[in-house]
Amino acid sequence: xxxxxxxxxxxxxxxxxxxxxxxxxxxxxxxxxxxxxxxxxxxxxxxxxxxxxxxxxxxxxxxxxxxxxxxxxxxxxxxxxxxxxxxxxxxxxxxxxxxxxxxxxxxxxxxxxxxxxxxxxxxxxxxxxxxxxxxxxxxxxxxxxxxxxxxxxxxxxxxxxxxxxxxxxxx
Amino acid sequence: xxxxxxxxxxxxxxxxxxxxxxxxxxxxxxxxxxxxxxxxxxxxxxxxxxxxxxxxxxxxxxxxxxxxxxxxxxxxxxxxxxxxxxxxxxxxxxxxxxxxxxxxxxxxxxxxxxxxxxxxxxxxxxxx
Numbered sequence: 072x073x074x075x076x077x078x079x080x081x082x083x084x085x086x087x088x089x090x091x092x093x094x095x096x097x098x099x100x101x102x103x104x105x106x107x108x109x110x111x112x113x114x115x116x117x118x119x120x121x122x123x124x125x126x127x128x129x130x131x132x133x134x135x136x137x138x139x140x141x142x143x144x145x146x147x148x149x150x151x152x153x154x155x156x157x158x159x160x161x162x163x164x165x166x167x168x169x170x171x172x173x174x175x176x177x178x179x180x181x182x183x184x185x186x187x188x189x190x191x192x193x194x195x196x197x198x199x200x201x202x203x204x205x206x207x208x209x210x211x212x213x214x215x216x217x218x219x220x221x222x223x224x225x226x227x228x229x230x231x232x233x234x235x236x237x238x239x240x241x242x
Numbered sequence: 243x244x245x246x247x248x249x250x251x252x253x254x255x256x257x258x259x260x261x262x263x264x265x266x267x268x269x270x271x272x273x274x275x276x277x278x279x280x281x282x283x284x285x286x287x288x289x290x291x292x293x294x295x296x297x298x299x300x301x302x303x304x305x306x307x308x309x310x311x312x313x314x315x316x317x318x319x320x321x322x323x324x325x326x327x328x329x330x331x332x333x334x335x336x337x338x339x340x341x342x343x344x345x346x347x348x349x350x351x352x353x354x355x356x357x358x359x360x361x362x363x364x365x366x367x368x369x370x
Contacts, residue, residue, distance in 0.1 A: 148261040149308065151284040179269045183277035191269065200276060202356055209356045211276070216364045218357045 129176040130167050133190075137163045140182045152184035156205035163188040163203045169226065173233045194236045201232075249293065249326040249346060254316035256291040256326065256346065257302040257369065258362075262310040272368065274312055276360035281351050289348040293328070297344035299370045311370035318365040322358045324350040 126134075140155040147154070167177050167190065179191040185204070192199040200211040201224070210232060212219040224232060243249070260267050260278045267278040281289050292302040294313065303311040319326055330343045351358055 143266075148266065150261060151282050153283060179275070181269070181275045181277060182266055183280055184282045185280065187277070189275055189277050191275070200356070200360055209354075211356045211360050213360060213364065218361050221355070221357050 126168065126171050127176055130171040133167050133177045133180045134164050137167070137180050137188060140188065143182060147182070148184060150184070152182070153186045155182050155188060156186040158205040159186055159188045159203045162208070163190060165226070166190060166201060166203065166229065169229045170233065173230065175233055175236070192232075192236050197236050199232055199236050243328050245328060245330055247328045249316065249328055250320070252315070252317035252320060254326075255294040255313050256316065256319070256348075257294055257297060257299065257344075258289075258291050258312050258314060258366065259303055259309050260312055261308065263308055268310070274363045274366055276356070276363045278312075279359040279362040279366075285347075287349065287351050287353075289351065291326070291346050291348060292342065292344035293346050294344070297342075302344065303370045306370060310368065312366040313369050314362055314366050318362065319348055322361050324348050324358060 137160055141157065141160055143152075143155055145154050146152060163180065167180070170177055170192070175192065177190050178193040179189075181189045181191075183189055183202070187202050187204045190201040190203065192201070196215045198213040198216075200213070202209040202211070208224050209221065210224045210228075211221040212235065258274075258279065260274050262268065267275050269275055279289060281287050291314070294302075299311050300306075303309050316326060325348070327347050327349055329345050329347045330341065331345045332339055332341050334340070348362075
C-alpha cells in the first residue's frame with residue numbers, strides 16, 4: 072500500500088503490521104496533519120493501516136471557525152472580553168486534528184472572554200468541554216447535563232478523553 | 243434589601259444577558275456555552291446578573307439584536323456553592339447617568355474551577 076503526502080510517498084508492505092496505536096500516531100505525525108490514517112481493520116492485537124483520508128468536512132469547518140477567532144478584537148462581546156490568544160488558536164487546531172485522527176468530530180468551537188477557546192465533544196448524553204487557554208488546558212465532563220469531573224489535560228490524554236466520550240453508559 | 247446583602251431565596255430568578263451576535267456564545271442548539279457564564283477579567287471573578295423581580299426582560303436585555311437573555315434559578319446557583327450578592331449600580335449610557343437597581347453579582351468562582359460556568363449554562367432557560 073502506498074501512502075502519499077503532498078511532497079513525499081513511501082510504501083508500507085504486508086509485513087509492516089503496526090503493533091500499537093502509538094506507532095500509528097508517529098506515522099501520522101510524519102504524514103502531515105491534514106491527513107489521517109484509518110485504522111479500522113484489526114488482526115488479533117495488531118492494527119493494519121488501510122487507508123489515508125483527508126480531514127473530515129465537519130472538523131475542517133471547526134478549524135476554519137477557530138481560525139476566524141483571530142479577527143476578534145478586544146471587547147468583541149461588548150462585555151470586555153479579551154482578544155483570543157494565538158496560542159489558544161494554534162493549540163485548539165492541533166487538538167481538533169488529534170480528534171479527527173481518532174475519527175471523532177468536534178461538535179462546537181467557541182471563543183471565551185479570557186483568551187480561551189471552548190471545544191465541545193458530544194456523544195449521546197455525554198459532553199466533554201475542552202478549554203484551551205494560552206497557558207493551560209482544562210477538561211470538564213458532563214453526563215445527562217450533570218457535572219461529572221474536571222481537570223488538566225495534555226495532548227497525550229486526548230485518546231483517553233475520547234474513549235470516555237465514546238464509552239457506553241454503565242447502569 | 244440593601245447593597246451587599248446576600249440573596250438566598252432559592253426561588254429567585256436571575257437574568258443573564260448574553261452576546262448573541264455571530265452566535266459565539268451559543269452552540270448549535272441555541273444553548274449558551276459555559277463561556278457565557280464565565281467571569282470577565284474586569285469583573286474580578288464576579289458574574290453580573292439582574293434580579294428578575296426588580297427588572298423586566300426587555301430592560302435587562304437591552305438591544306435584542308445584539309443580546310439574548312437567559313434565566314437561572316437561585317437554587318441552581320446555591321447548589322454550586324456560589325453566592326448571589328445584591329449590587330445596584332449606576333453607569334453612563336448615551337451621555338446620561340442611569341441606575342440598574344436589579345444588578346446583582348454571583349461570587350465564589352475559583353480560578354481553576356471550570357465546572358460552575360458549565361453547570362449554570364446547562365441550567366439556564368432562554369427568556370428573550
